[in-house]
Amino acid sequence: MIELLRYFNPIQSLSNKSEKALVAICSETVIKKGNDLHPIGNTCRNIYFIKQGLLRIYYFKDDTDVTESFEFENAIVARADSLFNANPSKKGIQAIEDSELIAINSAQLFKLYDNFPDIERLFRKIFENAYVETVNRIESIQFHSAEERYANLLNESKNIVQRVPLKHIASYLGITQVSLSRIRAKR
Numbered sequence: 001m002i003e004l005l006r007y008f009n010p011i012q013s014l015s016n017k018s019e020k021a022l023v024a025i026c027s028e029t030v031i032k033k034g035n036d037l038h039p040i041g042n043t044c045r046n047i048y049f050i051k052q053g054l055l056r057i058y059y060f061k062d063d064t065d066v067t068e069s070f071e072f073e074n075a076i077v078a079r080a081d082s083l084f085n086a087n088p089s090k091k092g093i094q095a096i097e098d099s100e101l102i103a104i105n106s107a108q109l110f111k112l113y114d115n116f117p118d119i120e121r122l123f124r125k126i127f128e129n130a131y132v133e134t135v136n137r138i139e140s141i142q143f144h145s146a147e148e149r150y151a152n153l154l155n156e157s158k159n160i161v162q163r164v165p166l167k168h169i170a171s172y173l174g175i176t177q178v179s180l181s182r183i184r185a186k187r
Contacts (some may be wrong), residue, residue: 004023013118028103030099030100047106054072070172
């Protein structure tokens with residue numbers, strides 16, 4: 001749990017009492033490559049911290065597998081739409097690599113908010129950052145070419161090509177694998 005607390009500290013410092021309360025609702029879990037951590041159609045009940053490994057959020061559109069995002073080590077991942085509304089999610093979370101995670105039970109977390117304002121503030125900041133990332137992603141799709149999106153992806157995650165299958169990268173960029181091959185050949 002040290003990695004989790006180390007991740008939280010720059011975002012929002014927590015009192016010792018808050019740290020203990022938060023750790024008490026966490027559990028460690030492992031997911032094997034190719035398996036769904038959160039299958040499409042399930043209700044999200046946990047927020048996950050990635051200690052080791054790589055996940056992707058995905059969905060199907062007209063029977064086409066579409067990658068929405070990649071989540072690497074030291075990141076928080078959840079299906080917020082499902083988490084907050086308690087509805088089945090239209091998106092899934094899949095392990096691209098064998099992954100070690102810390103699961104934070106959301107129902108117990110939300111109960112902590114009333115007694116630990118620093119925990120509530122921490123997660124408000126985390127969810128605000130996730131919202132900004134989502135807006136940036138949408139704007140990237142709207143205003144940048146596939147070549148620009150690929151260059152930005154490489155700048156943000158230098159080793160992504162070694163860790164992520166090209167079909168998922170192409171899907172994330174909103175292009176075909178053939179188009180991605182052409183872009184890569186130009187570089």
